[in-house]
Each structure stands twice: as structure tokens, then as C-alpha cells.
Amino acid sequence: MIDTKELPKNLEAEQSVVGAMALSAEAIEYAGSVLKRTDFYDERNAILFETIVSMHNIGIPTDAVTVAEQLEARGNLERVGGVEHMLAVLEAVPHAQHVRHYSDIVREKSQQRQLIYMCKETIDSAFKGDSADQLIGRVNSQVEELVSDSGKEIRSIEQVVASMKERDEEGVVYVPTGFDDLDEALGGGLRPRSLAIFAARPSMGKTSIGVQLVEAAAKSGKPALFVSAEMDAEDITERIPVDNLGEMIGLPILFEDQRYELQEIMNIIRLARRQKRIELVVIDYLQLIRVNTAQKSFEKLETITRAMKRLAKELRIPIVLLAQLNRKSEDREDSVPRLTDVKGGGSAEEDGDVVVLLHRPSYYDAKNRPGEADLMIEKNRHGKRKAVVKLGFEESKTRFVPYGERSLQCSDYFADEYEPEQKEMFA
Numbered sequence: 517m518i519d520t521k522e523l524p525k526n527l528e529a530e531q532s533v534v535g536a537m538a539l540s541a542e543a544i545e546y547a548g549s550v551l552k553r554t555d556f557y558d559e560r561n562a563i564l565f566e567t568i569v570s571m572h573n574i575g576i577p578t579d580a581v582t583v584a585e586q587l588e589a590r591g592n593l594e595r596v597g598g599v600e601h602m603l604a605v606l607e608a609v610p611h612a613q614h615v616r617h618y619s620d621i622v623r624e625k626s627q628q629r630q631l632i633y634m635c636k637e638t639i640d641s642a643f644k645g646d647s648a649d650q651l652i653g654r655v656n657s658q659v660e661e662l663v664s665d666s667g668k669e670i671r672s673i674e675q676v677v678a679s680m681k682e683r684d685e686e687g688v689v690y691v692p693t694g695f696d697d698l699d700e701a702l703g704g705g706l707r708p709r710s711l712a713i714f715a716a717r718p719s720m721g722k723t724s725i726g727v728q729l730v731e732a733a734a735k736s737g738k739p740a741l742f743v744s745a746e747m748d749a750e751d752i753t754e755r756i757p758v759d760n761l762g763e764m765i766g767l768p769i770l771f772e773d774q775r776y777e778l779q780e781i782m783n784i785i786r787l788a789r790r791q792k793r794i795e796l797v798v799i800d801y802l803q804l805i806r807v808n809t810a811q812k813s814f815e816k817l818e819t820i821t822r823a824m825k826r827l828a829k830e831l832r833i834p835i836v837l838l839a840q841l842n843r844k845s846e847d848r849e850d851s852v853p854r855l856t857d858v859k860g861g862g863s864a865e866e867d868g869d870v871v872v873l874l875h876r877p878s879y880y881d882a883k884n885r886p887g888e889a890d891l892m893i894e895k896n897r898h899g900k901r902k903a904v905v906k907l908g909f910e911e912s913k914t915r916f917v918p919y920g921e922r923s924l925q926c927s928d929y930f931a932d933e934y935e936p937e938q939k940e941m942f943a
Contacts, residue, residue, distance in 0.1 A: 525557035525626040529621040534564045535609030536618065538583065544572045555626035555810060560596040564605060567592065568698050571651055580606050580615060616780065625661060634658050691740075691796045691834055694732030694920060695905065703899030706733075706796065706834035709770040710897070711825040713864045715839040716852070716874035717846065721889070722838045723747070724755060724914045725874060729836055730769055731760075738795035739768035741788045743781055745804035757913045762810040770794065774835040777806045778820055783826055789831045799824070803859055814863070821867035839864060841873070847897040849881045855894040871895040876909060881905070889916060 533551070536543040548569045556562035567579050576582055580603055587593040587602065596602050649741055653921055690705030698707040706712055706729070716722040726742065733740040744752060749771035755763065770788060775781045781799065788794045799805070807816040821837065835934040845853040853873045858864040864871055873892040877884040891905040908917040 521630065523557070524625045526621050527558055527561070528627050529618045530556050530558055530561040530606045530682075532609050532618040533615060534568065535563070535607065536604050536612035536615035537568045538578050538580065538606040539609065539801075540612035540615070541572065541578075541656040544578065545791055545858060546615055547619045548572070549787055549790060550783055550802050551623055551626075560601065561605070561826055563587070563592050563596050564602065565859070568658050571869065581717055605654055616783065620779070630662055634662075640857070652841070683726070686938075687726045691738055692736050693732050694728055694735075695907065698920075701900045701903050701928075702896060706836065707869065707898055708832050708834055708836050709829045710838045710869035711821065711867060712820075712834060712870035713830050713839050713858070713868040713873070714836060714872045714874060715841050715853070715864065717841045717843075717879075720874050720876055720879060721914060721916065722840075723752065723911065725802050725916055726836065726838050727752060727756065728916060730796065730798050732763070733763060733796040734760055734767035734769045737768075739770070739792050740793045740796040740798070741770045741772060741785065741792075743772045743799045745774065745781075746800055747774050755914055757915060760915070761787065770793070777805070778823060781805065782823060785827060785829065785942070786837075791831065795833050797833065797835070798836040799838060801840060802864075803840050818863040818867075821863040825867045825869075830928070837868075850873075853892070858915055865895065868895055869897045870899075887911070888919070907914055 522605045533547050537547055546564070551565070553562045564583070564587075567583060567590070571578050571582065571586055576586065583606065586601055587596060593599065596605075621748060634655070638655055641651055641654075649721045686814070688707060690699070690703075690707055692705045693699055696932065714722060714725060716725075716910065723744075723746070723885070728743045730740040737830075742752070752771070752773075753761065770792060772781075772784050772788075773783055782854065785794075785797055788797075802817060802820060805820050807819050824835050824837055840859045841853050841857040842855050842859040845851055853875055855865055855871060857873075857875070858871075873894055875887045875892060878886040878888070885895055887909055889907045889909040891907060893901055893903045893905070895897075895901055897904075906919040908919055909915075910917060
């Protein structure tokens with residue numbers, strides 16, 4: 517027997533979510549994307565939530581008067597405690613800006629309750645004599661549903677083939693990077709459903725290259741989101757040259773600089789995809805994203821890269837994850853980075869569809885190719901790998917520019933790894 521008085525719940529958070537939704541369409545969009553009616557413990561809050569979402573979906577304003585009218589029309593006004601209680605809930609929140617925080621609390625408590633019910637049901641079934649195989653299968657199914665909560669079905673081979681034909685007919689629409697030779701090396705640009713990891717040592721310009729990827733996407737008419745766990749949007753924008761900044765005003769570029777937790781970042785990306793139809797996400801950077809688990813550092817990074825890979829597939833857009841390299845490269849005589857230098861472990865090599873290492877030789881030796889940079893393509897599922905794209909680097913502007921002449925080439929960096937016929941593909 518479960519004591520319902522002791523079940524996990526936070527009624528204040530539930531009321532705060534509903535109150536925030538009455539104030540802001542954005543709050544409705546967010547809460548409606550991460551919560552469902554059954555996530556609310558208090559039935560009165562569940563009814564208010566469902567009513568406001570349905571009103572928003574059909575274009576009815578969600579002020580107190582119209583909400584009361586809709587509740588009355590549906591026979592639910594008394595079920596939420598009457599007008600007095602409804603007003604107390606809707607007017608309890610002065611602003612809507614914390615809806616994400618309260619929504620996360622409501623969802624967390626809901627999942628905890630679901631786990632309690634699931635465990636209780638499993639224990640009861642085990643005592644009744646249900647087979648272990650049946651119980652394990654049921655628990656696996658319930659946990660999978662709880663974790664994903666996506667509603668997606670397993671597809672048959674016929675459905676997969678049909679999807680492939682549809683994709684072939686439409687063609688893969690790549691997101692341009694702003695550098696023609698890099699697009700060529702990647703097979704056309706940043707590929708939808710893919711995770712690309714751009715890694716560098718500090719001060720090499722990884723934030724700048726990330727901003728330029730977002731800029732290039734926006735200039736091609738593809739809305740893009742830059743998520744920064746390191747700097748705020750104003751600091752990032754200060755790095756953009758004035759002449760370029762003027763060109764960027766009016767472009768479909770979005771910034772998010774207030775989210776640091778993995779789940780929060782994933783939620784805001786989903787929301788931006790749904791509301792703004794973004795077609796590219798750049799995240800700065802991997803090692804600063806927080807994961808609320810007791811995992812070791814390398815395990816947390818694996819959790820992040822795998823989550824981002826799944827999210828890219830789910831939303832059908834490319835996600836670029838900027839990452840930091842460890843100091844091993846600086847211990848080498850030539851200071852050239854390698855794939856194993858990605859700080860925190862091998863999850864980048866395993867989960868990334870594309871892995872690019874950014875290197876500027878003049879950072880270590882001012883006389884060694886000043887004003888130049890290399891994008892070393894270590895991994896590439898859909899294009900050329902073990903290739904290097906040369907870029908120019910304007911240090912005063914912290915900005916990368918095309919190299920001038922053809923820059924896609926095989927390189928001494930990978931000389932020991934090339935087969936003779938591989939060199940021909942860069943000719």
C-alpha cells in the first residue's frame with residue numbers, strides 16, 4: 517500500500533508553472549513541450565494546465581477571464597476550486613521567466629512517482645508468482661518509456677526503405693559552413709542528423725569558429741542557435757568585428773547563455789526547433805555542460821555526446837559541439853593536436869560523425885605560418901577524412917577567412933596514415 521501523502525510532489529511548483537503559463541505564450545510553449553497533464557499531482561493544477569494549453573493551441577487568449585469562461589464551458593470551474601482558487605493560482609506568479617525551473621521540478625516529481633508505482637507493481641507481481649522474464653521485460657519497457665517519453669515507434673524495413681527513398685528524392689540539404697573547401701571536405705557542409713565536434717586548445721579560436729558557423733547558416737537563410745555555457749551573448753557579440761556585426765543584425769541568429777545543465781540545454785534546443793525552426797545548433801563547449809549524476813568525468817562527457825547525437829537525429833538538424841583539447845599536444849615538439857587529445861576521453865571519436873581539430877602553428881611559434889590556421893578533419897562519416905583545410909586568421913579580429921588558393925589537401929600531419937591512392941583524392 518502506497519501512502520499518497522508521502523508521494524513526491526511540489527504543489528507550489530505546479531501552481532507556479534500554471535501561473536507562468538497564464539502570463540506568457542512562451543511559457544505555454546515551453547511547459548507544453550516538456551510536461552503533460554499526468555505530470556501534475558494536484559488534479560486542479562492538471563485541469564488548469566490542460567485548459568491553458570488547449571486554449572493557446574486554438575488561439576484563445578489565456579487571461580483570467582477567458583480561462584474562467586473556458587473552464588465554465590467545459591464544466592470544470594468547480595473542479596479547480598472555483599473562481600477564487602483559480603485566481604489565486606493564476607495571479608501567484610509575478611513574471612514567467614522561471615517557468616523552465618518550475619517545469620523541471622514538476623517533471624522530476626512526476627518521474628519519481630512513476631518509478632514508485634512501477635516498483636510497487638513489480639514487487640506485487642513478483643509475490644504473486646509472475647515469471648522473472650515477464651517482470652524483467654515489463655520493467656525494461658516501462659523504464660525505456662519513462663526515459664525517452666518520445667512516442668516514437670519501432671519502424672519496419674518497409675518504412676525505413678520508404679524513408680530512404682523520400683530522402684533521396686528530396687536530397688540532403690546541408691548547412692554551409694562559410695568555407696567552400698570545408699564544405700567540400702565534409703561532403704557538402706554540415707549534414708542534418710549529425711553531430712560534429714570542433715576541438716581546440718584554449719585561445720585557438722573555437723568560439724570564433726562556432727560563431728562564424730552560425731553566421732554562415734543564417735546568411736544562407738537557415739535559422740541557427742548558439743548556446744554558450746562559457747560567456748554571455750554580449751561578450752560573444754563583442755568579438756564580432758563592427759562591419760560584420762552590422763551585416764548580422766536582422767539575421768535569424770539566436771543566443772542562449774543561461775543554460776548549463778544538459779537537460780535544460782536539450783529542452784531549449786527542442787523549443788527553438790519547434791518555435792523558430794532552427795536548422796543548426798552550435799554549443800560552446802562540451803566540458804562546461806553539467807550533468808546531474810554521480811558519474812566520473814569521462815562518463816559524463818560520454819553521456820553528453822551521446823545525448824547530443826540522439827538529439828541531432830531526433831530534430832533532424834546538425835549539432836556542432838565545441839570541445840577543449842588537453843595539454844598533451846603542447847608537450848609534443850610540433851604541438852600538433854590529435855584525436856586522442858579531446859579532453860575527457862574517447863566519446864568524441866565514438867559519437868561524433870565529424871571531428872575537426874583546430875590548430876594555429878603561430879600560437880606556439882610566431883614565425884611559424886603567421887595568419888594561418890588548419891582545420892584537421894580526423895573523422896568524417898560522409899566525406900573526406902585525414903584531410904586538412906587551411907584558413908586565414910585575422911588575429912586582430914579573432915576571425916577566420918578563406919585561405920585564398922585551394923586549401924583542401926592531404927597533409928604532413930597524416931603522412932604516416934595515407935595509402936598512396938588516398939593522396940589522389942586531394943589532387
